[in-house]
Each structure stands twice: as structure tokens, then as C-alpha cells.
Amino acid sequence: MPNGAQALMKTLVDADVEVCFTxxxxxxxxxxxALDSEPKMKAVLTLFEGVATGAADGYARMADKPAATLLHLxxxxxxxxxxxxxxxxGKVPMINIVGDHAxxxxxxxxxxxxxxxxxxRNVSPGFVRTSQTTEALCTDAADAITAARSxxxxxxxxxxxxxxxxxxxxEPCPPPALPAAPVADDATIAKIAEVIRASKKSAFLLGGRALREPSLLAAAKIAANNGVKVFAETFPVRIERGAGLPPVERIAYLAELASIQLADIDNLILLDAKAPVxxxxxxxxxxxxxxxxxxxxTLASPEQDTTASLSKLADLLGASQATPILQQPKRPDRPRGKLTAEKVCKAVGHFLPEDAIIVDEAITSGLMLNVMTEGAPRxxxxxxxxxxxxxxxxxxxGAAIACPERPVMALIGDGTAMYTNQALWTMAREALNVTSIIFNxxxxxxxxxxxERxxxxxxxxxxxxxxDLKGPVLNFSQLAQGMGVHGVRVSTAEELNKALEYALSHSGPHLIEVMVPESLNGVKRKVLPWLLRSLPKLPLPLTRSLKKKIAP
Amino acid sequence: MPNGAQALMKTLVDADVEVCFTxxxxxxxxxxxALDSEPKMKAVLTLFEGVATGAADGYARMADKPAATLLHLxxxxxxxxxxxxxxxxGKVPMINIVGDHAxxxxxxxxxxxxxxxxxxRNVSPGFVRTSQTTEALCTDAADAITAARSxxxxxxxxxxxxxxxxxxxxEPCPPPALPAAPVADDATIAKIAEVIRASKKSAFLLGGRALREPSLLAAAKIAANNGVKVFAETFPVRIERGAGLPPVERIAYLAELASIQLADIDNLILLDAKAPVxxxxxxxxxxxxxxxxxxxxTLASPEQDTTASLSKLADLLGASQATPILQQPKRPDRPRGKLTAEKVCKAVGHFLPEDAIIVDEAITSGLMLNVMTEGAPRxxxxxxxxxxxxxxxxxxxGAAIACPERPVMALIGDGTAMYTNQALWTMAREALNVTSIIFNxxxxxxxxxxxERxxxxxxxxxxxxxxDLKGPVLNFSQLAQGMGVHGVRVSTAEELNKALEYALSHSGPHLIEVMVPESLNGVKRKVLPWLLRSLPKLPLPLTRSLKKKIAP
Incomplete structure (x- = not known):
């Protein structure tokens, strides 16, 4: 008979939990x-728990199923x-296994x-349980899996x-049955159809799973047929985008801009999203x-099936056969000359490989990134x-473990990168196809x-x-090398182009440290006027509505 | 009239909270x-919150007063x-200022x-409060200071x-009055004096503040006069040691060894310590x-004054004028040849400068470190x-910020060092006199x-x-350089000696990465028998009692 750990391991893999970040x-x-008792369980060692939990998060976003973490008390x-x-x-499924004292x-x-x-308590309010006996352990685990995956x-x-x-x-437990997500009820759908017919100033706000292709297409058909605008939440869990998919304007991080985006809207229809704050x-x-x-x-709450709800709405609106507007393929040229954050995003747009996964945490560069990659391959x-x-x-x-055949590009700010820099070592150890671009x-x-704000x-x-992060300026290429990752520092667009070509043609992890001026260093005045003056010069999707308002 | 933050800043510095790790x-x-409104407040930026809280901990241990931390939600x-x-x-005083949404x-x-x-809740069970108004903020802060410092x-x-x-x-608050720690009551002291007189197998177990010179001397007098043994807790918050101070045997980390240390003891007398588990x-x-x-x-609980309690006990036992046994100065020779963890500790003992602060988190090397430094300068x-x-x-x-004139030597394991490696950057930024030795x-x-255990x-x-942390092996000298710290990797004792001499004669931070074999790699058998065989060969203070038992 297995011990508790062995039975737990079997319960996990039988329920399709096949990766554990430890x-x-x-x-x-x-x-x-007990890891060796289950060939299907992959264990990925991390050097810091924030890497383990963040990797499990990235894994589940891409695999659409949870990973486990193994944490020490x-x-x-x-x-x-x-x-x-x-x-x-992000409502991302995950199963933390937290060891405790006997x-x-x-x-x-x-x-x-x-x-x-x-x-x-804070991070898993819906399920926290201390297993009290070996006999009950796998039932507890099955309950945890059910909670995570519902x-x-x-x-x-x-x-x-x-x-x-x-x-x-x-005693291992069989995998729990998982209920399907329900569709919005007919009365709600009918009411929203009414709203859309009555007003030309309606908009969808898509979040969560509604930013995957099926929901995006359904929403885009209604947009094409009924003139409904489509917004995405500010920070999507995962958004499918690029050439051939419907383009979506994200609500801006800066409240001042978001207010302008929403100024013309009379009806905001939520799909797995919350009203912007x-x-x-x-x-x-x-x-x-x-x-x-x-x-x-609210057309569909996070608990509901956004695609089925949108499809029923499209039927009611006669939009099911409408031709959605899809993003045309386009890429920016290679950047040239002295590096700026904008040129880095341009290079990413220029070189982004087919079927890539972009991880975006380059906070001050996020605006440009969206524009530069909008017509890149899906x-x-x-x-x-x-x-x-x-x-x-x-x-x-986590994304690279979930999708080993897909290239991952991570765009990360310098301050941000330091919090969990230990992730680089796991990239090297697992030979992951991740190219990390650090905006220094x-x-x-x-x-x-x-x-100022x-x-x-x-x-x-x-x-x-x-x-400021000066005195000393961090050297991320050295940090990468210290953790076994190929790392280079670049200061010109030409160096960056070369580094990207190299990284994308050589498997395993790479880090490219891009030396850029402080992105918004020019902000000496109040921020909003500056942004309003600057944004029209940038080809940002989020400024289409802005431009009309603020063009001189 | 100041805003809330400015009044809080004044309340903190008036109460002698003069450093904030942010x-x-x-x-x-x-x-x-508001930092600029108070010249007395020093702000030390860290790149990760675990560095801020660990630095505040180290600061308070050495400064005997709390620092503040500034944390983001x-x-x-x-x-x-x-x-x-x-x-x-460790019962270390600290004041967390945690920003929250409006x-x-x-x-x-x-x-x-x-x-x-x-x-x-877990980490500050005695005081967690959300300040609700600007008017009440400084009263809340004064209460926090009182809680931290009592x-x-x-x-x-x-x-x-x-x-x-x-x-x-x-409205800034004046500094709160802090009550003095009470002395053990006379009945307790009399009873313990009785116990000591009646049994030759009594021992003190000193922890917390009882491991500073005044309590150590008082305990050592009683040890000399009445044959009481003196132990220190396994992991002291801060222990004063070296030539001229009473040597103390620490309870071993391995329960198997601790049990042997305590086997002969009939009466264990606690001073700011808990019974070993x-x-x-x-x-x-x-x-x-x-x-x-x-x-x-229990002679003195953590709330009581250990030195005054021991002094009264010494009076009662007629030990006040006894001559305590003090550690004689002695240093190991310079190590030679291929590096081992033991030789690293030997080098530390050989080169340790006057008035140093040792931070010991080199878990698998801790045993040797104690022996090799026991007769080093205080x-x-x-x-x-x-x-x-x-x-x-x-x-x-934190220790280096608290004691800028004292050299700090940090001995850190490789796994351990990775959790909060960002501390190296703060060492560089503040030009701290810290030499970090990483056991790789x-x-x-x-x-x-x-x-196995x-x-x-x-x-x-x-x-x-x-x-294992192989594939790839971490390179800490590169990590150090990436954060602006002078870093070298050494593989022989001669290289280490040279690197230590250099580090100790050049101000600012240094990192020396010592490449050592896995310390206890030879453990193929059950651990305890191996240790019992090995320990008599090592000049460990904790084995004085062991040696008698286990010598062949």
C-alpha cells in the first residue's frame, strides 16, 4: 500500500496535474x-517560491489546467x-501543496x-485545508482539484x-468530475440584445476567457453587424491576438486615459470582466x-461560458454570419540607431516568430508593445x-513548460525583473526556449x-x-550568465536586431538587456497634458478614439 | 500643518526610529x-521586500532599537x-509601514x-492596525512603537x-515612554538557588538578550562557583563571543546530538529561552x-531582565565575586591546499578582524565555524x-547600517543566498563594509x-x-558583479586567503564565492553513526560532553 505522498502523487496525475513547481x-x-513513483509527474525545481508560484500561474494560463506547487511551510x-x-x-487554477510539521x-x-x-487565506479564499490523516489525504486532494478547476x-x-x-x-482518489460552465440565461441575453439595438454607443468589455479566439470572434461579429465597440480588460490573463484575429483595444492603465476611452459609451457589457476602476x-x-x-x-460572469453566451446573443442579433474585422498581417521595419523603449518594441514586432507567447511585464513600455505587435503572426x-x-x-x-514547442518572449522592466530573477536559473536548467528582454x-x-499623479x-x-536604480546600475547580462543563461547587453538597435536573430535561432534561454533612456523621463509637467500631447504621435490602437478628441 | 506622512515621519524619528528600509x-x-522633511531619517532602498524586512531585522539586532520598513500593500x-x-x-523589534489603497x-x-x-497576522500577532484617519495616525504610530519596543x-x-x-x-506624537524589563521575583530566584545547590547537574540555557556580555558574565560566574553548565540556544538572535568573553556551548541543530548534550542534565534553567525541541x-x-x-x-522569561535576575541569583549563591572562565585568544593557522568548508571556516577564524559582526547562514558549515572563531577577537x-x-x-x-564602523562577515549557503540575492545591490549602493562568503x-x-533522517x-x-543545484552551477561572483559588488570565485585555500586579505583591507562590499565539495557528501550511511564517528575528530565545543561518551 502506498504512503500518503505516493497516493497523493497518483491522485494528482490521474486528475491531469502533471507538473509540480517545487x-x-x-x-x-x-x-x-514519491516523485519517482509516478513517471507522469514532472518536477521543476525553482530557487525561490515566488518563481514556483509564478511558473504554475504561467503554466495554467497556457495549458488550461493547473500545475501543483510544492512549498515549505x-x-x-x-x-x-x-x-x-x-x-x-486572474482566476488561474493552481494547487499548492504546502508541507507542514507533523x-x-x-x-x-x-x-x-x-x-x-x-x-x-487571502490568495486561496475558496479552498484552504489541512489534511489530518493519511486516509483522508487523497479525498482532500480531490476536493482541492475540484475547487481549482471549477x-x-x-x-x-x-x-x-x-x-x-x-x-x-x-488511498488514491479517482479524478473528480468537473461541471461545465453554464451559459447566460435567455432573459439576460434578450435584454442585452435590446440594449444593443437601441443604442449605437454600446461596448463589450472582455476579460478572462473571453479574450480567447472563440469569444473574440463572436464579439467581433456583433461588432461588425451592430456597431458595438470591443474593449479588453487592462491586464489580460491571456489574450489571443495578431494577424488573423480580431484586434481589440485594451482599457488603458492610466485612469485619465481610460476615462476618455469610455467617455462615449452608454452601455458597457461585461464578459468575464469587471467594470473598470x-x-x-x-x-x-x-x-x-x-x-x-x-x-x-453583465452578459457572462466569470463562472459562465462567454463564447456560448456571445453566440446566442449573435443569433438573436442576426450577427452570426457577419464578417468580423480581422487584423491584417503587418510588421514594423527593423529599428535603427540609438535604442529607445519604442524601438525595442518595434524590434519585437519585427522579429516575433510564429506562434509565440509574449509575457509582458515591461510596465513603462507596454503601450508601444501592443501597437508594434498587433499585426505580427498570431x-x-x-x-x-x-x-x-x-x-x-x-x-x-511556466508558459515554456506548458508549450515546449512554442517560443516565449518575456518583456520585463528592470525593477520588476529583480523580484524573481531566480527564474533565470530554472530556464537554464530546463533548457527553456525563452528570450527575456530586460528594459534597463x-x-x-x-x-x-x-x-506626480x-x-x-x-x-x-x-x-x-x-x-532610481542607479549607483550601481544593474547588469542583467552578468546576472543571466551567473545563472547559466546566455546574456548580452545591447545599446543600439542594430545590436538588438542581431541579438534577437541569434536568440530566436538558437534553442534554450537567452537574455537581452536593452539599455534604454528612462522612458518617460521627459515628464516634467503634469502627466496628463503631456500624454495627451504625445499620444497622437504614437500609432496606438487605444488612441483611435483619443485622437479624434485631442487632435489640434 | 504637516500632512499625515510628514507627521508620521517626525513621530518616528522623535522615537529614535531613524532608518527605514524601503x-x-x-x-x-x-x-x-516626506523623507526629505526629516533630515534624521535615513532611507535605504532595497530591490525586494524580503531584503527590506531582513535588513530591518539585522539592524535591530545590532542597534537594539527598531528600524521601519516601507512596504507596498x-x-x-x-x-x-x-x-x-x-x-x-527572534523577538526582534521592527515597525512595518505598509501602504494601502485610499x-x-x-x-x-x-x-x-x-x-x-x-x-x-502571523508575523506581528501583537500589533496590526490600519490607521483610519490622518488625525489618529501618529497615535497609532506611537502605539506601534510602544508595541515593538516593549x-x-x-x-x-x-x-x-x-x-x-x-x-x-x-499631528506628530511625542515618543512613548518604555517600561523597563522586570527582574525575576525573589521566590523564583531562591528556588533556583536551592536547585543549583542541591544538584551538580544543573545547566543554564541562555537565549535572546541573555547571550550578551552582561548576562554571559553573570552566568559564567555562577558556572565557575557552583558547577552549573551553560548552554546557548541553537540559533541565537545575537551572541557576543570570542576572546575575553565566556565561551558557551550551543545546543546542536541535530536532535540526535542535542539529546546527548542534555543527557546528563537534571535541571535546565531557562533565561529568555525555551526548552529545546x-x-x-x-x-x-x-x-x-x-x-x-x-x-x-524558568529564571527569566523573555519579558524579564536576564542580567539583573542572574546577578541576584549570583548574590544568593555567593558567586558574585567568582572568577568566570573566559575564552583565551587563539586563532587557527591559515588554511592550505584544496578548499573544504572546514578550511573556509578556518580562514575566517584566522582573518576575522577586531570587533566584527558575523552573520551565519551557512547551514551545513555552521558546526565548524563556531570552533574556528571561538578564540578570535571579540x-x-x-x-x-x-x-x-x-x-x-x-x-x-542591516547590521552594517547599524554599525557602519564595524566589519561584517556574512557566511551564506548557496541555496540560501539565492532567496534574497538582491541584498547585494543594496550593499553596493550604500557602500557597506560587508564581506559575503558564499559556500557553493x-x-x-x-x-x-x-x-535520510x-x-x-x-x-x-x-x-x-x-x-542538487547543478545544471547549471550558479556563479555567485558574476551575480555579485551584476549588482555592482566586487566578486571573486576561489577554489584553493591560498586563493581564499588572498581574497579575504583583499576584502578586509578595501572598504565597501565584497563577495567571495568558495567552491567546496558538498559538505556532507560522504553520508552514505545513516547520519547519526556517521556524525558520532566524525565529530571526535573535530575540535567542537559542543562535543566536549559528547567526546567523553563516544570516544572509543
């Missing part, structure tokens, strides 16, 4: 030993919290003792005391970005769903904007120094 | 701006949890929204909503390490109090021992691969 300690040694879980937060906000050891309050359930998906945390793991008498509050500004004159409707893009930076490199690890502008440059009027030297 | 985001921008606090856990276990923004559940109080010290978490921070009408549970082994025949007494040693690895490099940052054995080698009998290839 950072184990003593209390997880029996789980580690409350402190290991704590180190993984930020990326678990991002997964929670049940009889807890009362001694040994060094690593902490209340693990409390640590887990629509729309969530993080489930199973706490595994060492004696429950090493105890004899484990500003990322942070700013003095004297509204947090809720939907205009007072706009009514918000690809997926995953973004920072929960605002907790340090997601990008781990996400890239030696600054938390988004904060220079934020400082929150109304700070005078900024002293100490405050300024909290936002 | 990793801010948008919600903390007003606090950042629940996710920032989450990233800092592991080192906050270590601080909690109070009116919370209801919108924006991306970074989470329940910060729940995240904080004996024995704790982590206090003050959650600062953005609008409370930017609001006008802040094993770090983890092991199948079929006891968690509580005090023999059944031994009675545990120094402090800080160790891993809570078992959550990734403490060492951040602790070194390309392995989580302590786990190879643990695998928890009773895993057959270890497959997948399990083994979870414990």
Missing part, C-alpha cells in the same frame, strides 16, 4: 521521494504570495511553526503535515472609471493581472509618473533616490 | 516625499513575510487589493492608507529534547532564528541529510535532482 524542505521530503508559502495574488486576480510536532512551536492557513478557476491550498505524508495507508486612488479623482451616463450590464500575450510585480520571468518559465532604464520609472508637489533628493 | 510603490509616494508585505517570521521568532478605494477591489491585516520586542505592523498619508492635519519531527523520534529525568525551570554573531532561509544577506545589510557546493546539502529509504533520480 522548492522543498525537510517537511516535504516524502513528497519529493508558512514561510515558503509566504515567499510565493505575490504571484499567488496575481493568479487569484501533526504531533505543532504544539512545540518549533522554529518554522506558523499558522499556514492564515497565510493562505469555473472560473482558483488557487487551492492543501496543507500536508509530514506525518500525513509519510504515513502508510494512502483605477489601479490606485488619486487625490480628488474618481476611482470608478465608468461615466455616470453609462449603464453596466500569438498569445499574458500580462500582470494582480499588479504584484515579479510575475513575468516566472510566468515565462535604471529606474522605477512608473513611480516617477505616480509621484498622487499630487506630490515638491520632490527632494531622498525621495528621488527611492525611485 | 521598497515603495504608488500608495507610498507621500511617505517617500499586501503583496509587498507578503514578499517580506519570511524574514518577518525570523524576526518574530480608504474610499478599497470597495472597488482594484488589482492590488488584499486583506493586509490577515497577511500580517520587552522583549516584536514586529508591529501599521497599515497606512494612501489618503491617511496624504491628508492634511497630521527538534527543528522538525522525524518518524519514531521525540520532538521534545529534554530528557524525562530533567526538570525545566565579535557578535547573528544566526537564523526562525528557520526561514534567505535571512543572511539582508541581515548583513551546488546542493541543498542539508536536505540530503534530512532525506525522515526515513526515506529509496531515493530515485527525480528526488535527487530536487536537492
Amino acid at each position: 522548492n522543498p524542505g525537510t517537511s516535504e521530503m516524502h513528497f519529493v521521494a 508558512g514561510c515558503g508559502l509566504g515567499n510565493g504570495l505575490a504571484n499567488l495574488h496575481n493568479a487569484r486576480k 501533526t504531533h510536532h505543532v504544539k512545540y512551536d518549533a522554529q518554522l511553526q506558523s499558522d499556514i492557513e492564515t497565510v493562505a 469555473f472560473p478557476g482558483q488557487v487551492a491550498t492543501l496543507i500536508l503535515p509530514a506525518d500525513v505524508s509519510w504515513g502508510e495507508g494512502g 483605477s489601479f490606485f486612488a488619486y487625490p480628488g479623482k474618481k476611482s470608478y472609471l465608468v461615466p455616470d451616463s453609462c449603464t453596466v450590464h 500569438h498569445d500575450m499574458v500580462t500582470l493581472t494582480g499588479g504584484a510585480i515579479g510575475q513575468g520571468l516566472p510566468n515565462a518559465v 532604464n535604471a529606474s522605477y520609472s512608473v513611480l516617477n509618473i505616480e509621484l 498622487v499630487g506630490v508637489e515638491s520632490v527632494g533628493e531622498k525621495a528621488k533616490s527611492q525611485l | 521598497n515603495p510603490g504608488t500608495s507610498e509616494m507621500h511617505f517617500v516625499a 499586501g503583496c509587498g508585505l507578503g514578499n517580506g513575510l519570511a524574514n518577518l517570521h525570523n524576526a518574530r521568532k 480608504t474610499h478605494h478599497v470597495k472597488y477591489d482594484a488589482q492590488l487589493q488584499s486583506d493586509i491585516e490577515t497577511v500580517a 520587552f522583549p520586542g516584536q514586529v508591529a505592523t501599521l497599515i497606512l492608507p494612501a489618503d491617511v498619508s496624504w491628508g492634511e492635519g497630521g 527538534s527543528f522538525f519531527a522525524y518518524p519514531g523520534k521525540k520532538s521534545y529534547l529534554v530528557p524525562d529525568s530533567c526538570t525545566v525551570h 565579535h557578535d554573531m547573528v544566526t537564523l532564528t526562525g528557520g526561514a532561509i534567505g535571512q543572511g544577506l539582508p541581515n548583513a545589510v 557546493n551546488a546542493s541543498y546539502s542539508v536536505l540530503n541529510i534530512e532525506l 525522515v526515513g526515506v529509504e529509496s531515493v530515485g533520480e527525480k528526488a535527487k535532482s530536487q536537492l
